[in-house]
Amino acid sequence: xxxxxxxxxxxxxxxxxxxxGYHIYSHPVSLGSCTDIQDGFYSADNEGKYVLVRGELSCxxxxxxxLFNLQTGSxxxxxxxxxxxxxxGFVSDTDPAFTGTLPDGLKSExxxxxxxxxxxxxxxxxxxxxxxxALDRYTDLSxxxxxxxxxxxxxxxxxxxxLISYKGFYGTSGxxxxxxxxxxxxxxxxxxxxxxxxxxxxxxxxxxxPDGDFGSIYDTEITAEDLFPSLSGxxxxxxxxxxxxxxxxxxIAVFLLLSARKKA
Numbered sequence: 001x002x003x004x005x006x007x008x009x010x011x012x013x014x015x016x017x018x019x020x021g022y023h024i025y026s027h028p029v030s031l032g033s034c035t036d037i038q039d040g041f042y043s044a045d046n047e048g049k050y051v052l053v054r055g056e057l058s059c060x061x062x063x064x065x066x067l068f069n070l071q072t073g074s075x076x077x078x079x080x081x082x083x084x085x086x087x088x089g090f091v092s093d094t095d096p097a098f099t100g101t102l103p104d105g106l107k108s109e110x111x112x113x114x115x116x117x118x119x120x121x122x123x124x125x126x127x128x129x130x131x132x133x134a135l136d137r138y139t140d141l142s143x144x145x146x147x148x149x150x151x152x153x154x155x156x157x158x159x160x161x162x163l164i165s166y167k168g169f170y171g172t173s174g175x176x177x178x179x180x181x182x183x184x185x186x187x188x189x190x191x192x193x194x195x196x197x198x199x200x201x202x203x204x205x206x207x208x209x210p211d212g213d214f215g216s217i218y219d220t221e222i223t224a225e226d227l228f229p230s231l232s233g234x235x236x237x238x239x240x241x242x243x244x245x246x247x248x249x250x251x252i253a254v255f256l257l258l259s260a261r262k263k264a
Contacts, residue, residue: 006256014249021242034200034224040119046203050214052224054198055119057130063111063188068156068170074188075130077111078147084181100180103161118199118208125199126209129217133189140216145194150186198222 035046037053063077064070070077082090083100091098094108112127132138133145151168163170163182172181198218202211209215 004257008253008257010249010256011253014246014253016246017242017249018246021239021246034227036224037119037123040117040121040123042122042206047205049203050200050211051203051208052198052200052222052227053118053123053208054196054221057125057194057197058117058121059113060115060117062113064114065109065111065186067105068158068184070154070156070186072150072188074191075113075116075194076134076147076189077150078134078187079109079111080185080187081106081108082183082185084177084179084183086179090183102182106161106182106184118197122206123203124207125217126201126207128210128215129199129201130189132217141219143219145219146190147187148190150188153186195219196221200227 035049035051037043037046037051040053040055057075059073059075062071062073063075064072065077065079068079080092081102082092083098083102085091085100091100092108093100093102110131112130116125116127116130117123118125133141134147136144149168153165153168153170155165156170158164158170162172163184164173169183169185171183172178174181196219198221199208199216200222201208201215
């Protein structure tokens with residue numbers, strides 16, 4: 001009886017090793033199987049696949065702020081809302097030390113272009129990639145992409161928010177700053193710094209988006225071989241070990257079951 005229990009456990013373990021080995025081997029990212037779309041054209045054959053596409057980033061209907069009726073041609077627009085604290089200067093509402101009160105609906109916010117494309121323009125990319133361009137700690141970029149102050153702001157009637165138009169910002173009316181006064185300023189991703197990019201992710205329809213840990217943006221030309229120089233061979237080695245171990249465990253389990261049956 002004990003031999004049968006051991007045999008069944010070994011059989012289960014062997015099958016599990018074989019199935020897991022097959023899963024690793026067939027997983028496209030594990031093998032570095034990433035479809036290289038050099039020109040950025042859409043193909044239904046790549047639906048649900050991991051892809052790599054290179055080309056220039058373009059935006060259609062750039063980032064805009066509806067609250068301030070502000071339209072830009074930039075990929076990224078950042079609204080920063082601050083309150084004057086007196087001797088402490090201005091504190092943004094994103095700062096943990098912020099304790100002020102703001103009008104309903106007014107807060108710091110990030111806006112993206114309605115549609116971002118790469119290459120020939122047939123494939124859209126998720127705004128998640130563009131947000132990484134504004135992070136100086138994002139390691140897949142070769143340089144820091146600066147944000148430019150948006151100083152040429154149009155006149156707006158913002159009386160409902162208790163603000164008026166100034167040169168370069170919107171703020172509370174007055175000749176000098178008083179505690180509790182609000183200042184709203186804007187930054188955009190400077191388009192002139194953008195050139196050729198490489199984006200990796202999963203194609204869903206005509207959109208490329210990150211999928212789990214797979215999905216990056218690079219400001220250099222990257223190929224699938226660059227991303228997975230030796231991973232494929234390592235995965236195959238693991239696959240062979242798991243499959244061989246699984247087969248060995250299954251054979252031992254069968255031997256034990258047959259032995260137990262003969263003794264019975």
